[in-house]
Amino acid sequence: METLKGKIAVVTGGNSGIGYATAKxxxxxxATVVITGRRKEAIETAAAELGVTGIVADQGNLNAIENLADNVxxxxGTVDILFINAGILHGTSIEQATEEVFDQVIDVNFKGAYFTLSRFIPVLKDGASVIFLSSNTASMSVANSSIYSSSKAALNAIMKIAAIELAPRKIRVNAVSPGPIETEILHKQGYDExxxxxxxxxxxxxVPLRHMGKASDVGKMVAQLSGDAASFVTGAELVMDGGMSL
Structure with missing residues (x-):
């Protein structure tokens, strides 16, 4: 069913994982879809596979964000769906944390997401839908996740305030908070098989449901929040973690 026909959607970090599955x-x-990412080759490959528009843009760089908004x-013209998905994962204890790691995570996950919303607000169509990719760790206390969890908790706070600020334009702002999702991010942590x-x-x-989620599960939830079926949903955090945070 083409329930999003005629809508323009932007997915940051759309060349892999949850972003790729959501764009698909x-x-x-x-929807007419635009995906973004930092790596030119990865974006071009993903865009060709998906049959969408790819734009190189680093969510950790304010100039790149502003150029992206201008380009789109x-x-x-205008955007109906904005999925602020790009993010990085880095685990470290508080004692061993470095300023470099702190800045990397916060620049992309918090500052970058914040200014992506900020700079896209003038481009959003009245009645548009904005979705942040948060995480169930935003409300969990897990060792070695303080920086990442803080960045996602901050997103949830932004989401709720943005939902109030943008309500006069009928723009809905929500967050999806997945738990463990089967993506290539685990393979990038340096583990052997x-x-x-x-x-x-x-x-x-x-996980009470005894399995990990799929990137496509999150994609379906983002699509649901983007359509008319969720027209009365704003300021909500949708937790998708198989009961892990219960």
Missing amino acids: ELKQQG KAQF EQLKGVKAWIVDR
Whole structure:
């Protein structure tokens, strides 16, 4: 069903994982989709595979964000769906944290997401839908996740305030907070195959539904929040973690 036909959607970090799956779902539902990412080759490859528009933009750089908003406005006029998905994951204890790691995570996950919303507000169509990718860790206390969890908790606060500020324009702002999702991000943590199996088993043991989620699950939720079926939903955090945070 093309429930999003005629809508313009922007997905940051759309070249892999949840962003890629969401871009695919939005396109299948009829939207015209723009994906962004830092790596030119990755964006070009993903855009070609998906049949969408790809724009190179680093969410950790304010000038790049502003150029992206200008570029999208010039090409498409207004935006109906903005999925602020780009983010990075880095675990460290508070004692061993470095300023470099702190700045990397906060610049992309918090500052970058904040200014992506800020600079896209003039481009958003009245009645548009904005979705932040948050995380169930925003409301959980897990060792070695203080910087990442803080960045996502900050997003949830922004989301609620933005929902109030943008309500006069009928723009809805929500957040999706996944738990463990089966994406390539785990493979980037340096585990060998045996370690990876152990990590996945450890995660699944903490999920009441006894399995990890799929990127497509999140994509379907973002599409749902983007359509008319969610026209009365704003300022909400939708937790998708198989009961992990219960």
